[in-house]
Amino acid sequence: MTTLHEQATDVSRPALRTEGVSRRFGSMAALSGVNLTIARGEVVCLVGHSGCGKSTLLRVIAGIETPDEGRVFLDGREVSGPSAFVEPEARNVGFVFQDYALFPHLTAEENILFGLKRIARAEAREKAQAIIARVGIGHLAGRYPHMLSGGEQQRVALARALAPQPGIVLMDEPFSNLDQGLRDRVRNDTLSLLKALGTTVIMVTHDPEEALSAGDRVVLMRSGQIVQSGTGYDLHDRPVSAYAAEFFGASNKVPGIYRDGVVESAIGRFPRKLAVGDGGHVTLFVRPQAVSLSLKHGDLPARVVRRRFHGEIEQLQLRIDDLPAPLEVRTMARLPAGTEAVHISVTTDQVLIFPTSSSP
Amino acid sequence: MPESAAVGRPRRCDGRCWLFAAGIIALAVALPVLGLLAQAVQGSAGLWPHLLATVLPVALVDTIVLLCGVGLVTAVIGTGSAWLVTAYAFPGQRILEWALLLPLAVPSYIIAYAYLDILHPIGTFQGVVRWLLGYSSPREFRLPDVRSMTGCILLMGFVLYPYVYIPTRAMFLTQSANLIDAARLLGVSRRAVFWRVALPLARPAVAVGISLALMEALNDVGAVEFLGVRTLTVSIYTTWITRTDLPGASQIALSLLLIVVALVAMERWARRRQRYTADVQRSRSLQPRPVPFWTGSAMLLAGCLPVLFGFVAPAAYLAAEAWKRFRFAGLSPNFVHEAGTTILLATVATVLTILCGLVVAYTLRVRPNRVSAWSFRLATMGYAAPGTVIAIGVLIVLASVDRFIDRNAQDWFGVSTGLLFMGSGAALVYAYAVRFLAITAGGIDAGLSRIPPSLDHAARTLGQSQLGTFRQVLLPLSQPAIFAAGLLVFVDCVKELPATLLLRPLNVETFATHLYGEAARGTYEEASIAALAIVAIGVLPVVLLSRFQRLKL
Numbered sequence: 014m015t016t017l018h019e020q021a022t023d024v025s026r027p028a029l030r031t032e033g034v035s036r037r038f039g040s041m042a043a044l045s046g047v048n049l050t051i052a053r054g055e056v057v058c059l060v061g062h063s064g065c066g067k068s069t070l071l072r073v074i075a076g077i078e079t080p081d082e083g084r085v086f087l088d089g090r091e092v093s094g095p096s097a098f099v100e101p102e103a104r105n106v107g108f109v110f111q112d113y114a115l116f117p118h119l120t121a122e123e124n125i126l127f128g129l130k131r132i133a134r135a136e137a138r139e140k141a142q143a144i145i146a147r148v149g150i151g152h153l154a155g156r157y158p159h160m161l162s163g164g165e166q167q168r169v170a171l172a173r174a175l176a177p178q179p180g181i182v183l184m185d186e187p188f189s190n191l192d193q194g195l196r197d198r199v200r201n202d203t204l205s206l207l208k209a210l211g212t213t214v215i216m217v218t219h220d221p222e223e224a225l226s227a228g229d230r231v232v233l234m235r236s237g238q239i240v241q242s243g244t245g246y247d248l249h250d251r252p253v254s255a256y257a258a259e260f261f262g263a264s265n266k267v268p269g270i271y272r273d274g275v276v277e278s279a280i281g282r283f284p285r286k287l288a289v290g291d292g293g294h295v296t297l298f299v300r301p302q303a304v305s306l307s308l309k310h311g312d313l314p315a316r317v318v319r320r321r322f323h324g325e326i327e328q329l330q331l332r333i334d335d336l337p338a339p340l341e342v343r344t345m346a347r348l349p350a351g352t353e354a355v356h357i358s359v360t361t362d363q364v365l366i367f368p369t370s371s372s373p
Numbered sequence: 374m375p376e377s378a379a380v381g382r383p384r385r386c387d388g389r390c391w392l393f394a395a396g397i398i399a400l401a402v403a404l405p406v407l408g409l410l411a412q413a414v415q416g417s418a419g420l421w422p423h424l425l426a427t428v429l430p431v432a433l434v435d436t437i438v439l440l441c442g443v444g445l446v447t448a449v450i451g452t453g454s455a456w457l458v459t460a461y462a463f464p465g466q467r468i469l470e471w472a473l474l475l476p477l478a479v480p481s482y483i484i485a486y487a488y489l490d491i492l493h494p495i496g497t498f499q500g501v502v503r504w505l506l507g508y509s510s511p512r513e514f515r516l517p518d519v520r521s522m523t524g525c526i527l528l529m530g531f532v533l534y535p536y537v538y539i540p541t542r543a544m545f546l547t548q549s550a551n552l553i554d555a556a557r558l559l560g561v562s563r564r565a566v567f568w569r570v571a572l573p574l575a576r577p578a579v580a581v582g583i584s585l586a587l588m589e590a591l592n593d594v595g596a597v598e599f600l601g602v603r604t605l606t607v608s609i610y611t612t613w614i615t616r617t618d619l620p621g622a623s624q625i626a627l628s629l630l631l632i633v634v635a636l637v638a639m640e641r642w643a644r645r646r647q648r649y650t651a652d653v654q655r656s657r658s659l660q661p662r663p664v665p666f667w668t669g670s671a672m673l674l675a676g677c678l679p680v681l682f683g684f685v686a687p688a689a690y691l692a693a694e695a696w697k698r699f700r701f702a703g704l705s706p707n708f709v710h711e712a713g714t715t716i717l718l719a720t721v722a723t724v725l726t727i728l729c730g731l732v733v734a735y736t737l738r739v740r741p742n743r744v745s746a747w748s749f750r751l752a753t754m755g756y757a758a759p760g761t762v763i764a765i766g767v768l769i770v771l772a773s774v775d776r777f778i779d780r781n782a783q784d785w786f787g788v789s790t791g792l793l794f795m796g797s798g799a800a801l802v803y804a805y806a807v808r809f810l811a812i813t814a815g816g817i818d819a820g821l822s823r824i825p826p827s828l829d830h831a832a833r834t835l836g837q838s839q840l841g842t843f844r845q846v847l848l849p850l851s852q853p854a855i856f857a858a859g860l861l862v863f864v865d866c867v868k869e870l871p872a873t874l875l876l877r878p879l880n881v882e883t884f885a886t887h888l889y890g891e892a893a894r895g896t897y898e899e900a901s902i903a904a905l906a907i908v909a910i911g912v913l914p915v916v917l918l919s920r921f922q923r924l925k926l
Contacts, residue, residue, distance in 0.1 A: 077830045101833040102841075108834040114827035118849045127845070128835030177836065 026089045028053045028181050028213040029074065034083035034093075035237075036069055043069040044080070045237040051181075051230075056207065056214040058228035060221060060260075066237040067217045071183050074215070075108050076101035088180050107174030107182040111189060113166045115158035121169045122154040128177040141176055148172040148206065164195050171203060175212070182207065184216040188223070200227060221261045225249055233257055255296065255367040264298040265340050269366070271295050276366055279335040280359050281312060285366055294369040301328070301343040303363035308348070311356025315340070320348075331357065388740050388839065395736035396744065398729045399751035402807050405766025406758070409630070412623040412769045424624055428608050432625070436604040436632065438522060439529075439597070440587050446530025447586040450679050451537025452579055456567055457676050459545040462661035463669030469676045471919035474539070476532045476683030478911030480868045482595025482885075483904045484532050485525070486892045487687035489599055490694075492519045525600040531683035533589055537582030539918070544578035545571060550659050580643035584636045591633065592759040594871040599892055605629040606871065609761045613768075613875065623769065626762045637757045688908055694901035707882075708902060715883040718798060718873075719866035722805035726862050727855060729806060730813025735843060738821050739829070749814065756811035760804070760871035767804045767876060771795055801876040805866050812865070813858040820854025821847060857917055864914050868907055 029051040036044040043066045051057050059067040072078035074085060076092060076099060084094035087106070092099040115124050122141060129137035145151055150168050158166060167187060174182055187203070188196045204227055207214050218224050224231045225245035233240045233248060241253050252258040269278035271293045276283045278297055289295060305311075306329070315331040318339050322328075327348070330339040342357065458470045476484075491498050494511040508514040518524065548571060556570045557563070572579075597604050605625055613622040664672065733752045736745045755763060771794040782790045794800045824847060832842040848855075870885045877886060884903040891900035 072830075075830070075834055077833065100838065101830070102836045102838055104834070106834055108831060110827040110831060112825060112827055114825065114831035116828060116831070116846055116850075127832070127837075131836055173831075173835070 026053075027051060027086075028055070028088060029215070030086040031070075031074070032084045032086075034070070034073055034080045034085060036066075036073060036078060036080050042237045044073065046083070047237070047239060049232065049239065049242075051213060051215065053213055054211045055230060056204065056216070056228045057230045057232055058224040059215060059217045059232050059234060060219065060224035061234035061240075062260075063219055065234045067219075067234050068185055069237075070234070071185055071215060071217050074181075075106050075183055076104050105177070105180045107177065107179035109167075109170050109174045109182065109184040109187045111186040113158075113170040113190075115161075115166055115170060115173070117158050120155050120157055121150065121161065121172075124158070124169060125173045125176050128173060140178075144172045144176045147210075148175070163191050164199050167191065167199055167203075171206075175210070179212075181213045181215065184214065186217055186219065189218070189220075225261065233260060250363075252365060255298070255370065258298045258365045258367065262300055263341070264300050264365070265304075265338075267297040267299060267336065267340075268369070269295045269297050279333060280340075280357075281361075283361055283364055283366065287366065287368070289368050295366050296369045298365040298367070299340070299359060300363060301341050303360045304340065304342045305358050305360065306342060306344045306346065306348075307356050307358075308352070309356060311358045313357050313359075315355050315357050317348075317353055317355060331355065333357075391732065391736040391839075392740050392742075392744055392748075394732045395748040395752070398733055398810075399748035401803075402752045402755055402810060404770050405763055405804075405807060406630075407766075408769035408773075409623050409626055409762065409766040412620055413627040415620075421624065424621065428612070428625065429628065432603055432605045432608045433628070435522070435602055436591070436606075436629075439526060439602060439604055440590060440632075442522070442526030443529050443533060443590045444583050444587055446526055447534040447537045448579060448583055450530060450534035451582055451586075452541050452572065452575070454534070454676055454679060455538050455542035455545055455575075456571065457672055458661075459542055459659060460567070460571075460661060461669070461672055462663045463672045464666075465673045466661065466676075469673065469680075471915075472680045472684075473676065474535050474915045474918055475680055475685075475912070477535045477915050477918070478908050479532045479684055479687055480595075480870070480885075480907065480911070481529050481532055481589070481593045482599070482870055482889065482892070483691075483907060484528050484683070484687050485596035485599045486888060486900070486904060487690050488519055488524075488528055489892070491686065491690050492516060520599075520601045522602055525597060525602045528600070529590055529593065529596060531679060533586040534679060534683070536586040536589065537579060540578040540582045541575050544575040545659060548574055548659055553659065577643040581640050584640035584643070587636055588633065588757050588759075591629065591636075592761075592871060594761060594874065595889055595892070605632075606759055606761050609765060610871065610875070613765065619765070619769065622765050626765045629759060630762055633757050633759065633762075637754075640757075688905075691901050691905040691908060695905040698899060698901055702899075704902070705899060707887075708899065711882050711884055711887055711903065712906070714881055715867055715885075718801060718805070718883065719863050722802045722809070722866045723859050723863045725802060726806045726809050726813045727817075727859050729810055730815075730817045730858065731855070733810070733814045734818040734821055735847065737818060738826075738847075739839060749818070753811035753814050755807040755809070758808065760808060760869055760873075761875065763804050763807050764872040764875035767800050767807070767872075768795075771800045771803065795876070796878050798878050798881065801873060801878075804872040804876055805862075805869065808869070808872065809862045809865050812861050813855075816854050816858030816861070817851060820851035824850050860917060861914050864910055867910050 027050045029049070031047055031049045034044055034047045035042070047066075047070060049070075059070060061067050069078060073080050073093065074087075079098065080093055085092050087104055090099075091097045092104055115121075116127065119127065122145065125141045125144065126137055129140055132140070145154055148168050148171060150165065150172060153161060153165055153169065158169070161169065167190075171187075174184075188200050191199055200223070214228075216227060218227070224233075225248070228245070230242065231245050231248045232242045235256055241248055241257050243251075248257060249261045252261065258264060267278050267280055269276045269283075271277075271285075271287055271289045272291055274284055274286060276285055276287070276295055276297065280297070280299065283297070287293075287295065313333060315333050317329055318332050319330040320327060326343050326345050329342045329344065329348075331342055332339050340357075348355070454469075454473050458466055458473065490496060493499065494515045499511065499516055502516065503509065503511070503514055506514060519528070552570060552574070553566055556566055561569050591604075591606060593604075594606050594610050598607050598610075605628060609622050609625045609629065612618050612625060729752070733749050737749050772792075775790075775792045775794050775796075778793055779790045782788055794803075828846055828850075829842050832846045833839070837845055867883075868885065870889060873883055873886055874889060877883065882890070884907050888900040888903050888907070
């Protein structure tokens with residue numbers, strides 16, 4: 014067994030490194046040339062729409078799937094590659110499945126002991142007890158999976174994955190089977206536990222909010238490739254592409270034209286440096302919260318087309334001259350009933366501008 | 374550090390070993406058919422005209438008439454009884470639901486054997502009929518002879534209709550009640566619903582059932598012979614047993630195989646449709662409609678008829694005869710010996726079949742590719758082939774293997790091994806395995822497919838090898854499926870007659886061959902106990918099946 018202590022001795026070595034990993038299913042490329050490096054103790058969220066290859070990447074790392082090309086290193090050791098393949102059981106990875114995959118013929122405790130078969134029985138029991146206490150499922154140990162609720166099953170699955178002290182924990186949409194209310198609580202508990210243990214974690218999710226909030230780093234994938242990788246703030250506030258900008262939040266899309274280092278549009282002029290030819294068409298992505306609203310003062314006059322009250326905030330649709338589609342705006346201020354005309358100002362550095370392309 | 378052993382080691386052969394084993398099994402199943410083809414082709418070409426002039430025309434006509442008749446009778450009884458217990462609620466309907474399965478326990482040769490005696494011109498039944506009608510001797514009045522094509526069709530129909538009843542009833546149950554309601558609102562009367570909606574939707578299931586029933590009818594060698602119908606199956610048997618003409622037997626077997634291929638094609642075609650229709654979204658399943666008491670009683674009576682003819686009458690007759698025999702002579706040592714042989718052969722074959730089924734089905738799970746898919750397909754094709762055909766194929770293959778081993782042993786060691794396989798019962802076990810592998814492989818595959826693949830992956834990431842995953846996770850979870858499939862195979866081995874007749878070693882008797890021998894000689898004494906034992910064992914899977922059917926509700 015490689016212990017956590019031993020691993021901690023060489024911090025410089027990344028916990029995971031992939032080099033040009035590719036995988037095809039028939040004519041569909043699930044992964045094409047993925048390069049990813051993850052430091053020890055990092056919590057990384059792989060995020061993307063379904064079919065983007067994020068789950069395939071996770072399975073390749075676990076050894077459940079074999080890559081067609083490329084190499085995978087776990088803790089510096091090549092586990093998948095042209096010359097080597099380490100079977101999943103010898104990779105020392107923990108995996109939490111979307112459906113939890115608890116063995117229905119074993120109790121919660123036996124499920125946890127399942128991964129500890131290679132060590133002496135007494136020691137295995139000790140380790141199982143320790144992780145059971147840590148995850149707080151002592152009262153569930155004797156129960157069978159069908160007697161557990163969704164949240165309880167998730168915790169048993171987590172304990173089972175952690176019990177053999179894996180070098181890295183892979184989680185495939187681990188919270189997607191839970192109700193909304195329960196999901197936030199279980200997610201917070203799980204992540205703070207993993208952080209406290211200093212475990213390296215890769216978590217796959219399709220939920221942008223979850224990705225932004227859960228990980229140290231977010232990796233956005235699309236059609237088998239990594240689009241952008243960075244902190245949640247990077248991806249949300251400084252997306253490198255229109256796709257990334259759209260993925261993490263609904264935006265108003267405003268057409269513009271680039272001239273002499275300035276983008277001209279119906280909502281104003283924005284000086285930018287863009288790799289677009291003079292007179293080229295660009296699209297401005299304006300998040301609803303980037304627009305501030307007032308009754309009297311502002312850069313542009315606008316007419317209120319529709320109001321939708323959500324409680325804390327109010328969503329408004331505004332019509333602006335020269336703008337073909339109405340602008341969606343959110344405000345926490347209370348406008349008087351029957352307000353028709355308002356003024357808006359757009360926060361310049363929150364406007365994202367990308368060259369207009371046929372695809373988003 | 375146990376995992377260090379695997380570090381840097383090239384990919385283990387785990388998956389490839391499974392593929393290899395599955396391929397070997399598939400080949401072993403295909404071998405008898407290949408042997409048959411080879412023998413039929415290389416056998417004297419001059420034999421074909423002879424066959425065409427003598428045996429084939431009669432046998433072919435008889436076979437086709439029999440198949441058409443049995444198909445019609447099973448379709449009518451099967452769909453009629455299925456609709457009766459699904460659409461109407463009447464007293465005893467719940468019991469009838471599973472009682473209608475009981476004739477499955479009676480092999481065709483046993484029902485023929487029983488009715489030959491029940492309906493004997495000087496037997497009790499005909500005597501009572503004559504007494505009621507006021508006749509005094511069989512010369513004045515007798516019922517039509519059961520030893521005829523009509524008799525054979527009816528008797529086979531009464532034990533084979535469950536093959537139609539089971540899938541058709543399942544189909545009726547999955548049909549949406551909304552469809553029926555929609556039809557009623559569109560102006561179809563309650564009576565016409567069966568013809569206009571339910572039956573057309575269930576047609577694929579009926580076709581599957583009929584093709585399975587006809588495969589059984591083709592397999593039969595006992596009933597047709599007792600009742601004097603000369604089918605292809607009987608011709609194969611007599612060509613080999615009485616004339617020891619292996620090429621001739623294989624050529625007839627080949628023509629029989631053509632009919633089987635047609636039946637399989639029909640079954641496959643129907644199943645494709647079945648999948649399509651089963652996809653119809655259903656919200657509410659069909660609820661049985663309560664009927665007035667007298668109508669209900671009439672329905673119960675009608676529904677009981679097939680059970681009465683197909684199970685109660687022959688079983689009661691056998692029980693009475695067996696009791697008489699037991700009171701008279703007790704259990705002979707022969708009977709105990711036969712019981713031992715029957716159970717031993719069936720057990721060995723069952724274990725072998727389960728093991729092969731596990732390998733083939735598991736390979737399909739861990740390595741889903743073209744090789745494993747074809748292995749599975751090949752390995753499960755034996756279910757359609759009549760026992761006689763498989764037996765002839767096995768005979769061809771193993772006889773030459775025996776000759777080969779014997780010759781080599783004599784050359785090298787100067788000893789004769791004799792008939793190593795043919796003489797030991799290994800040939801018979803081989804034939805059983807070929808014929809029944811579809812049951813275990815199919816059953817285990819169905820069981821495994823209910824286990825989500827993430828469980829395999831979880832076990833792998835938790836340190837288990839592929840074999841360990843199989844042992845620790847899949848095996849315990851598919852135990853019920855394995856048990857059910859094993860039981861079916863065991864019972865089928867006990868009931869199996871044609872292959873057993875052809876391949877049993879000299880002087881070895883099972884229940885089935887003993888019964889056949891006595892019936893062929895026209896003596897009925899001790900065979901009744903053996904027949905009753907077969908029927909009793911045959912009831913086991915019916916119990917299982919009825920529980921399963923209840924579950925599906």
